[in-house]
Amino acid sequence: MNESLSTIFVNACLINNFVLAWFLGICPFLGVSGKLDTAVRMGAAVTFVLVVTSLSAFGIQALLTAIGAPYLSLISFIAVIAATVQLVEMFIKKFSPALFRALGIFLPLISTNCAILGLALIQTNKGYGLVQGLVFALGAGAGFTLALVLMAGVRERLDFAKVPDVVRGTALTLAVAGLLSVAFMGFAGLGA
């Protein structure tokens, strides 16, 4: 399938938004969407790791295909993602302390984010090449950030709303996510 790069980007970012249509990365979406400021930083951190993962997943898959061991893909993906997150963390800490202060606490959280592993799996499944994979990762990251920022905006307002006590918490967040998901359905058909 030869999808154009813009289709891939729009598809990953809006039509099949990782959070709102594919349910990837729900945990950070529910957990870190309380404040607008943190949401933006988390989005940036995830996008960064997504891009790095896309590169390494492409490398791993090429290597595994070359040695004829496709059954090792899952176990290698997860090992490499865990290692990548660690490396990225050390790298940023050494070379850009400012960036580390901004993103630092989120990095360990990211290794258990299913959006990361999901990206590696979906990219392999669709047979994307290096550039297509990168664009896909950027689109997914942009979509994740967008969903997170929208959610944080709504939740900051909800803090001042009069809501029955029993509804507060996860249930309310999920209902808002449902509404956002309905809104994002309007993007379907953009790629056709």
Added chain:
Amino acid sequence: MANDESLATTSPTDEFLKGLWRENPTFVQVLGMCPTLAVTNSATNAIAMGLATTFVLVASNLAVSSIRRFVPKQVRIVTFILLIATFVTVVDYAIQAISLGLHKALGAFIALIVVNCIILGRAEAFASKNGLLRSALDGLGMGVGFTLALLALGGVRELVGRGSLFGVPLLWDGYQGWVVMILPAGGFFTLAALLLFVQWRKRAAKEVTP
């Protein structure tokens, strides 16, 4: 082993039962949300996902519990993840062999069981500190609790969205399904409603026995 048993304050049956309601991974701990929402657009998918996760939970709990004395703590998490990824790969191939259609319906979410926080959570919090029997029961209880939660979600969504359950039409002829329930948005709404119900029950229980 004797050391573990003396530490235990609960009976083995309780290890199993706690996962069903009191510490239900979905409704009470709110863990493993991604598969919970993604594959529950029909009751069949929900059950398949639940069973696959249960298998991985029990297998990884058993494995972790049996090697817990030999694993240095620096490499503990890595070892656990390796074991979990192995069991997930096995399940992935097993499901492909059982039914390609089911494998296609569940898609990447079978492989994503690896990052389901419930599994690593139980391995780290329970199996690495308890004996084989207790760990297996704990995994089984959590797995069954997770399956029941998925089934509740998948059942509601399929019934309202398509008017059927496990593909068998149940409602009257000419019932127009609420399409939104099968769509991603329906997953969020249904889970929100179920969580609300659980919260309300817990609150009601607290008021009766303060």
Added chain:
Amino acid sequence: MSGTPHLEAPTTPVWPMYRTLVSVGLVCGLLIVSAYELTRPIIQRNKIAARQAAVLQVLPGAHASRTFRVDEAGAVTPVPPESEGEGLVFAGFDAQRRLVGLAIEAQGMGYQDVVRVLYGYSFEQQAVIGFRVLESRDTPGLGDRVETDPAFLRNFECLDVSLGADGKALAHPVEFVKQGQKVSPWQVDGITGATITSRAVALMIARSAATWIPRVAARRAEFRPEE
């Protein structure tokens, strides 16, 4: 708690770490490889059976099928049934081992994600004679009507894809029209309420037919049943 006392010491020896990781890695590798080897024949059999069922469905009257690879120049070679990749067509044969037609795969962007379809081509009628959706994530109840809507499916019972006089292109490219506006046999009637998906399906068949039919139409005799 887990672990023997010396492991809790501030400086952990490196040896146990390596020992653990290597032995766990070995056991994991062994488990994965044996699961893969055990399930591979079954999975392959299921895949072939699913493919065969789809082929027989889009070629009414077919009883058996055989897989061929056709390259860009049009050279036809029979390949094993589990083959994957570009350029595959599936020939269907009836009970008397006569060629019913070819099943060809097409794909394109649907309403929500990539849609893959399979359609049957009959040399005799120079027409598309069958159609089914292989994979689609389009909206249940709306987009998935391309799989169930009887009026839409009737489009593909006899859709004209005959070749022009020079035999290098279709006489009339397959066209998409809105529901109820079909006048010519090469037009596809859309579905109101699922316009985008039905148009996407019509377009992917149009595109695929325009490349494939001129390539294979003259090579009918080369699609022979298995001995």
